[in-house]
Amino acid sequence: MIKLENISKQYDLGGTKVDALKDISLEIKRGDYAAIMGPSGSGKSTLMHILGILDSSTGGNYYLEDYDITALPDKEQARIRNKHFGFIFQSFNLFPELSAIENVMLPMSYAGIPQKTRKEKAIQLLQEVGLEHRMTHLPTMLSGGEQQRVAIARSLSNDPDLILADEPTGNLPSDKGEEIMQILESLNRRGVTVVMVTHNPEQGKRAGYVIELRDGMLTPALEVQNA
Amino acid sequence: MLKEPVKIILRRFRDRTLESGLLIIAVALGIGAFTAGLSLIMNTAEFSNEIMRSPEYKELVISTRSEADEMETPVIEKLVQETAVLTSADLDAAELAPDVEWAYIQNNSRLHLVTADSNNFGPPEGMEPSEGENVMRRMQISEEEIAAAEADSSIIIADFDEISGYEVTPGFFNSWDITAAAGSLFSESDLTGTDNLIVLGDSLAELLAGDDMDKSELLGKKLLSREGYQTIIGILDSVSDSYDQKFFSPYKDQTSGLSGFRRMFMDTQLRFAVNDPEYLDSTAALLGDWFETQFGEDQVIISNPRAEAEQLIARNTGISLLILFLSAAGFFIALVNVSNILMSRVLRMKKNVGILMALGASKKSISNLFLTEALVLAVSGAVAGALLAVPLSSYMESAAGIEAGSWVYISIGAVIAAAMTTLFGLIPSRQFMKIDPAQAMRSAS
Numbered sequence: 001m002i003k004l005e006n007i008s009k010q011y012d013l014g015g016t017k018v019d020a021l022k023d024i025s026l027e028i029k030r031g032d033y034a035a036i037m038g039p040s041g042s043g044k045s046t047l048m049h050i051l052g053i054l055d056s057s058t059g060g061n062y063y064l065e066d067y068d069i070t071a072l073p074d075k076e077q078a079r080i081r082n083k084h085f086g087f088i089f090q091s092f093n094l095f096p097e098l099s100a101i102e103n104v105m106l107p108m109s110y111a112g113i114p115q116k117t118r119k120e121k122a123i124q125l126l127q128e129v130g131l132e133h134r135m136t137h138l139p140t141m142l143s144g145g146e147q148q149r150v151a152i153a154r155s156l157s158n159d160p161d162l163i164l165a166d167e168p169t170g171n172l173p174s175d176k177g178e179e180i181m182q183i184l185e186s187l188n189r190r191g192v193t194v195v196m197v198t199h200n201p202e203q204g205k206r207a208g209y210v211i212e213l214r215d216g217m218l219t220p221a222l223e224v225q226n227a
Numbered sequence: 228m229l230k231e232p233v234k235i236i237l238r239r240f241r242d243r244t245l246e247s248g249l250l251i252i253a254v255a256l257g258i259g260a261f262t263a264g265l266s267l268i269m270n271t272a273e274f275s276n277e278i279m280r281s282p283e284y285k286e287l288v289i290s291t292r293s294e295a296d297e298m299e300t301p302v303i304e305k306l307v308q309e310t311a312v313l314t315s316a317d318l319d320a321a322e323l324a325p326d327v328e329w330a331y332i333q334n335n336s337r338l339h340l341v342t343a344d345s346n347n348f349g350p351p352e353g354m355e356p357s358e359g360e361n362v363m364r365r366m367q368i369s370e371e372e373i374a375a376a377e378a379d380s381s382i383i384i385a386d387f388d389e390i391s392g393y394e395v396t397p398g399f400f401n402s403w404d405i406t407a408a409a410g411s412l413f414s415e416s417d418l419t420g421t422d423n424l425i426v427l428g429d430s431l432a433e434l435l436a437g438d439d440m441d442k443s444e445l446l447g448k449k450l451l452s453r454e455g456y457q458t459i460i461g462i463l464d465s466v467s468d469s470y471d472q473k474f475f476s477p478y479k480d481q482t483s484g485l486s487g488f489r490r491m492f493m494d495t496q497l498r499f500a501v502n503d504p505e506y507l508d509s510t511a512a513l514l515g516d517w518f519e520t521q522f523g524e525d526q527v528i529i530s531n532p533r534a535e536a537e538q539l540i541a542r543n544t545g546i547s548l549l550i551l552f553l554s555a556a557g558f559f560i561a562l563v564n565v566s567n568i569l570m571s572r573v574l575r576m577k578k579n580v581g582i583l584m585a586l587g588a589s590k591k592s593i594s595n596l597f598l599t600e601a602l603v604l605a606v607s608g609a610v611a612g613a614l615l616a617v618p619l620s621s622y623m624e625s626a627a628g629i630e631a632g633s634w635v636y637i638s639i640g641a642v643i644a645a646a647m648t649t650l651f652g653l654i655p656s657r658q659f660m661k662i663d664p665a666q667a668m669r670s671a672s
């Protein structure tokens with residue numbers, strides 16, 4: 001589904017250059033369940049952003065379904081993020097002004113889906129993550145685990161092909177984190193491709209394979225350890 | 228239903244009550260001042276143009292020196308001074324000045340009406356008639372006479388005491404382009420006749436006719452006044468509020484006895500209307516020379532109401548321009564500050580912008596989202612500002628002598644100001660056209 005070729009990312013900090021990613025080549029196939037691991041500052045988030053076309057690389061090529069999308073216009077990028085990718089973040093990133101159901105409806109409004117359909121779909125998704133009794137609550141009235149489940153429902157609203165989760169359990173107690181893991185794994189069993197950043201080796205082992213980063217580079221030994 | 232991203236913006240606007248309130252007040256004050264300033268200058272210009280079109284400002288007014296200079300001089304002293312006396316014959320001076328279109332006399336006048344219930348006709352007890360001409364001229368009318376007049380259907384007895392009007396020569400009607408709606412205007416020959424003729428303004432005729440008579444039925448009837456019976460020969464078309472309430476009678480130079488005496492106190496003003504205001508100065512020079520040869524130096528003065536009005540208008544326009552400049556400056560300063568506050572609001576939204584982009588927002592849709600915020604601000608500010616501008620501008624306009632300023636300019640001003648506010652609100656929203664979503668996502672919320 002996704003192929004990266006010699007991707008690099010350099011930050012220019014007024015003279016000194018920071019290499020966040022160096023010469024990354026990898027392939028993620030449809031239905032994969034990949035974990036990205038590595039120490040803090042090793043470039044995991046940067047890689048996630050590039051995979052999610054939230055950020056552009058400074059070198060290399062990005063192929064999505066064999067199309068080179070390295071330099072796509074902003075509007076096209078937005079459309080791909082909206083329809084094909086679902087993002088889950090460590091700090092949930094729900095909009096505090098919107099209720100749970102409105103947060104889930106939001107990505108669908110960018111897809112041009114009518115209000116009534118948006119609402120029906122959001123209700124269904126919130127039921128799936130077990131939050132049918134929390135729909136009109138504002139995020140501040142929800143626990144961390146509940147917020148992350150709303151965020152998962154939101155990421156699923158446009159039936160994405162790929163879920164990109166950056167440390168989704170990082171801010172949660174282990175039992176709540178486990179709930180999230182279970183949801184992601186069941187999604188993967190339904191055929192959704194999942195790429196997840198994690199610090200937890202246990203979670204890494206449960207993934208199909210691990211992409212290990214160190215100082216912005218892949219650690220080759222671990223790259224092709226398929227389960 | 229609003230879309231969710233718009234809800235975010237509107238709820239943020241609502242939740243930050245103090246900041247949003249101050250923003251709206253700043254915009255409203257700026258728009259209010261600017262709109263009022265704009266309305267003032269536009270209405271000043273329009274009003275000036277309009278009054279300059281009035282026949283009054285195509286005229287030169289010629290009066291005797293004594294009237295202008297010595298108003299405070301006791302009347303009795305004036306008798307012994309040899310001052311010029313202007314008469315309708317002096318209107319012939321118009322023939323010397325090629326650009327004069329009409330020449331006429333228009334003197335203030337007044338009629339004291341006899342009403343059915345008036346029973347005290349003479350001067351109050353102990354106050355015998357003195358030099359005052361009005362009293363002397365008044366007819367003494369007995370109660371029997373009133374009773375007889377009441378029975379006579381050809382005599383009109385009013386139910387009010389006094390009407391005001393003008394003694395005019397026929398040129399007055401020509402110059403003001405006033406025509407008779409019924410009956411006729413008087414002619415040159417009426418100036419020398421002995422009958423008392425009057426022509427009534429539209430609303431005055433309405434008033435005299437009362438409820439149970441059509442005003443055209445007044446024609447040919449006689450109005451009973453202490454100055455004598457006045458035969459109504461015409462009723463005018465409606466011209467303007469001030470003239471519609473007046474009567475008009477033929478100006479007579481040499482009425483016998485008391486009226487002749489009166490002429491010496493009531494100075495006659497001659498009015499010369501030119502066909503184009505451009506010729507006022509040259510005509511003034513021509514007429515000035517002629518009157519000097521007639522009456523000697525410094526005996527008559529020629530005034531040019533247009534020149535005086537122009538001075539006043541120039542002053543009002545100057546003040547209006549200054550007010551417009553100051554209010555526009557205030558508005559601009561308000562806009563710069565509003566733009567700054569909006570910018571800081573937008574920057575606080577930075578992380579949210581990154582999330583919105585991750586969820587599928589394009590840069591353009593983000594920019595439009597902030598434009599919505601600017602629009603909400605601009606529209607609410609414009610509405611509040613226009614409400615503020617209405618009393619403000621009507622106060623300023625009445626101070627400048629403008630009666631009914633048009634509200635059109637307030638609406639136009641508010642629309643322009645709202646557009647400018649939106650434009651300034653656009654500046655911060657453009658900020659996001661440059662940044663990367665990943666960059667935005669990393670910023671602390």
Ligand SMILES: Nc1ncnc2c1ncn2[C@@H]1O[C@H](COP(=O)(O)OP(=O)(O)O)[C@@H](O)[C@H]1O
Pocket residue numbers: 011012013018019020038039040041042043044045046047666669
């Ligand atoms: N906007 C930025 N400007 C400069 N350096 C950055 C920026 N974003 C990330 N970096 C640097 O890139 C490297 C990788 O960061 P990141 O991808 O966030 O690591 P991780 O997610 O693995 O902790 C780090 O050294 C970080 O300091």
Ligand SMILES: [Mg+2]
Pocket residue numbers: 044045046
């Ligand atoms: Mg990270």
